[in-house]
Amino acid sequence: MDMVVEAGVIKQHLIDPEICIRCNTCEATCPVNAITHDDNNYVVRADVCNGCMACISPCPTGSIDNWRTMPLVRAYTIEEQLTWEELPAELSPEELEAAGVSGASAEAAEAPAQTQAQAAAEATEPVFNSAQYGASVPPWSAAHAYTNLFPPKTPTTATVVGNFNCTEAGFDSETHHVVLDFGVVPFPVLEGQSIGIVPPGVDAIGKRHHARQYSVASPRNGERPGYNNVSLTVKRVTEDHEGDPVRGVCSNYVCDLKVGDTVQVVGPFGSSFLMPNHPKSHIVMICTGTGSAPMRAMTEWRRRLRKSGKFEGGKLMLFFGARTQQELPYFGPLQSLPKDFIDINFAFSRTAGQPKRYVQDLMRERAADLAALLKDGASHFYVCGLKSMEEGVVLALRDVAKEAGLDWDTVGAGLKREGRLHLETY
Amino acid sequence: MSTINYSEKIPNNVNLGEDRTLQRALEGWQPNFINWWDDVGPEGSTNHDVYLRTAVSVDPQGWAQFGHVKMRDYRWGIFLNPGDANREVHFGDHKGEKVWQDVPGEHRANLRRIIVTQGDTEPASVEQQRHLGLTAPSMYDLRNLFQINVEEGRHLWAMVYLLQKHFGRDGREEADALLQRTSGDANNPRILGAFNEKTPDWLAFFMFTYFTDRDGKFQLAALAESAFDPLARTTKFMLTEEAHHMFVGESGVSRVIARTAQVMNELKTDDAQKIRAAGCIDLGTIQRYLNFHYSVTIDLFGADQSSNAAIFYSSGLKGRYEEGKRDDDHVLKGQTYKVLEVKEGQLVEKDVPMLNALNEVLRDDFIKDSVSGVGRWNKVLEKAGIPTRLSVPHKAFNRQIGALAGIKMSPEGRVVSEVEWAAKRDEWLPSSEDFAFVASLMGRVIEPGKFAGWIAPPVMGINRQPVDFEYVRFG
Ligand SMILES: Cc1cc2nc3c(=O)[nH]c(=O)nc-3n(C[C@H](O)[C@H](O)[C@H](O)COP(=O)(O)OP(=O)(O)OC[C@H]3O[C@@H](n4cnc5c(N)ncnc54)[C@H](O)[C@@H]3O)c2cc1C
Ligand code: SF4
Ligand code: SF4
Numbered sequence: 001m002d003m004v005v006e007a008g009v010i011k012q013h014l015i016d017p018e019i020c021i022r023c024n025t026c027e028a029t030c031p032v033n034a035i036t037h038d039d040n041n042y043v044v045r046a047d048v049c050n051g052c053m054a055c056i057s058p059c060p061t062g063s064i065d066n067w068r069t070m071p072l073v074r075a076y077t078i079e080e081q082l083t084w085e086e087l088p089a090e091l092s093p094e095e096l097e098a099a100g101v102s103g104a105s106a107e108a109a110e111a112p113a114q115t116q117a118q119a120a121a122e123a124t125e126p127v128f129n130s131a132q133y134g135a136s137v138p139p140w141s142a143a144h145a146y147t148n149l150f151p152p153k154t155p156t157t158a159t160v161v162g163n164f165n166c167t168e169a170g171f172d173s174e175t176h177h178v179v180l181d182f183g184v185v186p187f188p189v190l191e192g193q194s195i196g197i198v199p200p201g202v203d204a205i206g207k208r209h210h211a212r213q214y215s216v217a218s219p220r221n222g223e224r225p226g227y228n229n230v231s232l233t234v235k236r237v238t239e240d241h242e243g244d245p246v247r248g249v250c251s252n253y254v255c256d257l258k259v260g261d262t263v264q265v266v267g268p269f270g271s272s273f274l275m276p277n278h279p280k281s282h283i284v285m286i287c288t289g290t291g292s293a294p295m296r297a298m299t300e301w302r303r304r305l306r307k308s309g310k311f312e313g314g315k316l317m318l319f320f321g322a323r324t325q326q327e328l329p330y331f332g333p334l335q336s337l338p339k340d341f342i343d344i345n346f347a348f349s350r351t352a353g354q355p356k357r358y359v360q361d362l363m364r365e366r367a368a369d370l371a372a373l374l375k376d377g378a379s380h381f382y383v384c385g386l387k388s389m390e391e392g393v394v395l396a397l398r399d400v401a402k403e404a405g406l407d408w409d410t411v412g413a414g415l416k417r418e419g420r421l422h423l424e425t426y
Numbered sequence: 427m428s429t430i431n432y433s434e435k436i437p438n439n440v441n442l443g444e445d446r447t448l449q450r451a452l453e454g455w456q457p458n459f460i461n462w463w464d465d466v467g468p469e470g471s472t473n474h475d476v477y478l479r480t481a482v483s484v485d486p487q488g489w490a491q492f493g494h495v496k497m498r499d500y501r502w503g504i505f506l507n508p509g510d511a512n513r514e515v516h517f518g519d520h521k522g523e524k525v526w527q528d529v530p531g532e533h534r535a536n537l538r539r540i541i542v543t544q545g546d547t548e549p550a551s552v553e554q555q556r557h558l559g560l561t562a563p564s565m566y567d568l569r570n571l572f573q574i575n576v577e578e579g580r581h582l583w584a585m586v587y588l589l590q591k592h593f594g595r596d597g598r599e600e601a602d603a604l605l606q607r608t609s610g611d612a613n614n615p616r617i618l619g620a621f622n623e624k625t626p627d628w629l630a631f632f633m634f635t636y637f638t639d640r641d642g643k644f645q646l647a648a649l650a651e652s653a654f655d656p657l658a659r660t661t662k663f664m665l666t667e668e669a670h671h672m673f674v675g676e677s678g679v680s681r682v683i684a685r686t687a688q689v690m691n692e693l694k695t696d697d698a699q700k701i702r703a704a705g706c707i708d709l710g711t712i713q714r715y716l717n718f719h720y721s722v723t724i725d726l727f728g729a730d731q732s733s734n735a736a737i738f739y740s741s742g743l744k745g746r747y748e749e750g751k752r753d754d755d756h757v758l759k760g761q762t763y764k765v766l767e768v769k770e771g772q773l774v775e776k777d778v779p780m781l782n783a784l785n786e787v788l789r790d791d792f793i794k795d796s797v798s799g800v801g802r803w804n805k806v807l808e809k810a811g812i813p814t815r816l817s818v819p820h821k822a823f824n825r826q827i828g829a830l831a832g833i834k835m836s837p838e839g840r841v842v843s844e845v846e847w848a849a850k851r852d853e854w855l856p857s858s859e860d861f862a863f864v865a866s867l868m869g870r871v872i873e874p875g876k877f878a879g880w881i882a883p884p885v886m887g888i889n890r891q892p893v894d895f896e897y898v899r900f901g
Contacts, residue, residue, distance in 0.1 A: 019885055021676045021799065023643075023669035028662075029486045039798065054486035058666060060673040062886045085805065136487040138429065145429065147485055148508040186511070271429050271483055 008242070009096075012070045013044045013051065016087045019063035026055040026064050031196075031269060032210045033152055036078060043081035047203070048210050050426070053131075071096065130394035133412045134423035135272055139380055141281065142274035142419070143220070145190050148267070152211060155198050155264040158182050160257045161229060168326035174236050175290060175329045176255045177217070180263065181229040187265070189216045189230055191297035192274045192382070192422070195267035199250040211266050212250035215293035215384065215424070219301035233293040233329050273382065273422040275301065279312040282379040284370070286359055286393050288321040291385025292329050294424070295320070298382070299342060306341065314378070317369070321347040321359040321389070343369075359389060360396040370397070371404035374411055380420045387425040394423070429483040430505055437503030439484060440587070451590045452504075455601055459582070462605045463498065467552055468559045468575050471497060473901030476572045477888065479670070481505055484663055492889045494899060500576040504587045506659040515653040517749050517756035518742040525655040529592045533741055536734075537654055538593050540743060542600050543617055544645060544661075545585030546607065548578045550621035551634070553609035558631055561868035563878035567628070569888065569897035570674045574635065577667045584660045592656065619826065620722045627864045628881075629682060629707060633719035636675030637796060641726045643668050644747055644792045651745025676799055677884060679716075682707055683803055684882040687810035696814070702863060705879040709807075709814050711864065714856040716816060717837055720796065721824035727789035729828040730765040736781035746784065747791045763787060766822055767829045771841050773822060785828075793821065824855065872898070 013034075015026070020042050027035040027042065034049035035042060044064075056065050068090055070076070076088075138145070150156045162179030189195065196211030203209055214232040217223075223231040236255045237248025257263065275283060275298045283302070285295040295318060305311050322328040325348060334344060345366060347357040363370060373379040374397070383393050398408045415421035430439045435453060442449050464472075475494040480501050482488045485508075513525045529537055552575050562568035582604065589597035607614050615622045620638055625631050646668060649661040689706045690696055698708035728735065738744040739758065746752065754761070763783035764775040780787075797818055804815045820839030822830040834847040837854055852859075871878045875894025887893045 018802070018805070019677075021669070021673050022795070023672055025666055025669045028666065031486075039794070057490040057492075057889065058486055060670040061677070062890065065890070136491065137482055146508075149511060151508075151510060154510060154512055271485055272487055 008072045010046065010070055010072050010075055011051075011067045012046050012075050013049045013064075014066045014068055014076065014081065014087060015042050015044060016063040016066050017041050017084050018086050019061050021061055021063075023060060025058050025060065029055050029058050031152070031213075034210075038082050041082050041084060043078045045078055046075040069096065128391065128395060128398075130391040131423065133394055133416050133421055135416045135419040135421055137417075137419040138272045138274040139276035139281070139419045141276045141278040143190055143277055145193060145268070145271045145274055146188050147193075147269055147271050149186065149188075150266045152196070152198075152266050155196075155211075155266045156182070156185050156187065157262050158185075158187075158265045160259055160261045160263065162223075162231070163255075163257050163259060166233065166329045167331075174255070175327075176234050176236070177231055177329070178234055178254055178257065179218075179223050179229055179231045180265065181227065182265075183228065185228075187228065187230070187268070188220075189268045190220050190274055191216065191301050192294045192424075193268045193270040195230065195232075195265055196269065197250055197254060198264040198266060199253045200264075203249075209249060213267075213269065213426070214254075215290070215297075216268075217293035217296045219297050219304060221304070225304070233290045233296065235290045235329075270424075272419060273384075273424050275382075276314075276378075276380050278314075278378075279305075279310060280314050280378055282315040282317070282373055282376065284317045284319075284373055284379060284381045286319040286363070286381070286383045286389075288359065288385030288389050289327070290329065291383075291389075291425070292320060294382065294384050296330055299337070303337070303341065315373070316342040317345075317366075317373070318342055319345045319347065319359045319362050319366075321349065321357075321362075321385070323350040324348055325351070358392065360392040363393070363396040363400065367400045367403060370400045371406070374401050374404065374406060377414075377418070377420075380422075381415065382422050382424075384424045385426075390423055390425040394421075397421075429488065430481060430501075430503065432482070432501060437501045438505070440504050440506055442504065445591075448591050451598055452587065455586060455590070455598075458602070458605050459502070459579075459586075460498070462549065463552075463579065466549075466556055466608065467579070468497065468572060469556050471559055471572065474572075475899040475901060477569055477891070477895070477897045478573055478576060479889070481663075481667075484508065489663075489666060490889075496901075497572055497576055500579070502576070502580050502583050504583060505580075505663050506656065507662040509655065509659055513655060513658075515742045517651065517745050518653070518740045519757070520653055520742045521756055523653075525653050525658070527655055529654060533654075533743060534593070536738060536741070537657070537743055538589070538596065538600065540649070540738065541585050541588050541593075541657065542604070544649065545582060545589070545600075545604050546617045547621050547642065548582040548585065549604060550607075550609045550616040550618075551625075551638075552578050553616075554621065554623070554625040554634070555631060558625065558628065561628065561870055563628055563868075563871055563881045564876060564883075565872045565874050565897050566877075566884060566887065566893060566895075567678070567881075568872060570670075571631070572898070574639075574671050574674060577670065581664050581667070584664055588656060588660060618726055620726050623722060626861060627868050628678070629712070629715050629864050630719070632675050632678030632682065633715050634675065635671050636679055636799065637719045637723040638726070639668060639671035639675060640796060641723050641792060643672060644727075644788055644795075647747045648744050648749075648788060651749040653742030676802070678881075679712070680803055680806055681882040681884060682712065682880065683709075683806045683816075684810070685880055686712070687807055687812050688882065690812060691810060696812075705867060707864060707867070707880055709812075709816070711856065711860050713816055714854065714860060716800070717819045717823065718855050720818050724789055724792065724821065725825060725827040727792065728785040730786045730789075731778055731782045731829070732785050733782060735784040736779075739781060739784050747788060758784075765829070768822075768833050768841060773839060773841065789821075793818070819854075872900070 034045050158180040161181045165174050166177040167175045194213045194215045196213050198211045199209045216230050217233045218231040222229050234251050234254045237251045240246045287295050345362045347359050347362045349356045401408045401411050430437050478495045480491050482491050484505050515521055515523050558571055586601045589601045607616050609616045610622045625634050646661040646665050650658050652658045686706045689704050698710050701708040758780045761780035762777040763780045765778050765786050766773055800816055819837035822835045823837050825831055834842050836842050867880045874896050877883050883893055887895055
């Protein structure tokens, strides 16, 4: 997730100076170096924090789980935060209004970033919190993942060996398939992991750009089997979440790379969004847009295994959403996979003359098959793509379970505990 | 190397299964550890299911997993932070060389000593805190005590792993000895003084976790810079756990102060006797406890001038706190640092070679960190409109180690005569009467959401659970 931006409003991540004990755990934990401190306070940089929540549970005090709806232009700077003795109150609706923020857009900023703590504190009825079902452990049969071989302070270099548009050419939202080669540098990755790319240059306040994360789209033995290379699926960001034109720093840099260019890479990251290895496991993949990257990686690895005769009936099922068919990355190659290998379901939300369809609608249509998979302990569910899809997808799973007479609390807890439901949304 | 293998007898992320000799050595040590836990671990806790935080991997998603577990079944094991293949020694005479994966022969004795000393503190604090569960002021606090206990236990594992993996037979003997010494034992005490002091009551426990576990933070942070990479990675991970201990101390004292302030305002008094009569700990007593724990803890950093400290630094064994963030040459030859001594009845500063003063440097970093936390306690008083302020005593107050050892000094830093010291001692340090009073308040409160009268409830629960959550299920 990126710091949520809706109509100039952000949900700003803040630390409560009255509760924080300055233990440095958050700073040591944050994967993108969004946290810094002086002798007085620990603070979060609004322009760097991507709301990944990695810092939330390691913080021993809970002081880091604070969020304020703020007009983007008035987001608290770190200099301001460093002087705080207590957390400022939420801006009142009048103050927000005065800053040009309507009630509706303030609420829009509220919803996605609402954290468990707020949900628990504010709700009289329990609020559905999809994130709570996401596993933090890998499936039992997953291969061993390496992480942080190249931490943010010491990136390594990779060479671009391929870069082409994998959506239909000529659309604004073009998505590139980029292949990076590591030569002899060890950079082992598994399907489901991500890497960070450090764009060159500095940001508006003169600091080196922070790394942006991208999921690996190639299987473990390389985009080109037997080579030390990985592929990424990168969407050019040309408008922000409000639809206003912007030029995303890193995505444009990556999409414009030429073969032979070198890039700075950190990572790999992720040790739980990993695929099961045992030959009878089923994989259900639910994604939108570039969330297809890890799904492509898993599908391709299964395809390679199947070709070599190493598969015994594990099912693959894919739910893939985009605005239009033209925007779907890998649409062509996906079409040519055998039907008995993968069960593909496309959802388009903006096809002219047709009703909007989202991945969750498709999931409800396929409830019978999904219910059977939910009952089977060998099934694994993966959700990747835009943050806004996560809740809908998990709710759809819950409804499918309920309709099939399953107790969702039991099923959901089991999926989490056994590393069989993985959520990665951004 | 991030996910921890729980299928083995000893959870680990160091491929223990591939090193049969080490595995056997650790498996031999494990029953002794469990016996030690059963003998001197938290009293009367065997059947409780405690809401504990356990690491399942060493990345942020994995290292803070919560659930009800019996403490004996806690996943004690060996967890190292991920390594960095390119890491270089970044201070001392070996600066710029590749970090060591094995112990260099010439540093063997020193490294062993450092690890044994660190390792010895971990079981010691479990022993010191053994009886506290019987007088916990709430179920929430009981859980926090137990969380600290299991993590100290795991930190012992962390050091034992290093000893057994890298120091052969000597290491195995040292590992055994860690379970044989006992805190406060007249014949076989723990190595460092503060770890033989009693932790008689919960105010002492909070002060201990605030000050003495903070010493742990600074020692671990200095070791996390080490050129001996396994030590650096081990202590890095320990630091993430240590944070909780300091939290318990800082918030614990803060809650005691909040409750006292509340009662002072209700009764409109600052009379210690009236406050005591109302079942709260008066601010004077809190200040005396603070003076005691602070002064005992700053002794833990060692003598103000030490050739060992210089050797440890120059040879790359132990760096400074946040070594990487300092912008000097990281070799420190020819530089000086100011330390205190007493000359003609006056405290004076003198310059000594920086390398020899590194214990003092670390002590001063600790002091700065402690003082700012005391400032946060004062905010509680400020908010309650109470004019009294707490403060740390002078660095030379009540010291037993280094050039200031034995010098009689008031908390403000005035050298005093033996006579004055004897007369004022009970104003400056907790008296037997203070201890008796605080002890009289200690009764067990374990109903979810209920708190003893001398302490305020916490601002929020653990892991976003409500304050009245059932943190401990009594079996
Ligand atoms: C674990 C993880 C995996 C990811 N995997 C992928 C992946 O496989 N492929 C991929 O393309 N991206 C992926 N992302 C998102 C990616 O890291 C960047 O956020 C994205 O490329 C935008 O970066 P930028 O530097 O171009 O834009 P920035 O310069 O950071 O942002 C410019 C503006 O655009 C907004 N913005 C950022 N992203 C979007 C967006 N997607 N849509 C609309 N507005 C946006 C920002 O809020 C900002 O206002 C992943 C993120 C995470 C956390
Ligand atoms: S982890 Fe929490 S308590 Fe520690 S410094 Fe960060 S915000 Fe403060
Ligand atoms: S939410 Fe993620 S990015 Fe933001 S401060 Fe926490 S760890 Fe860093």
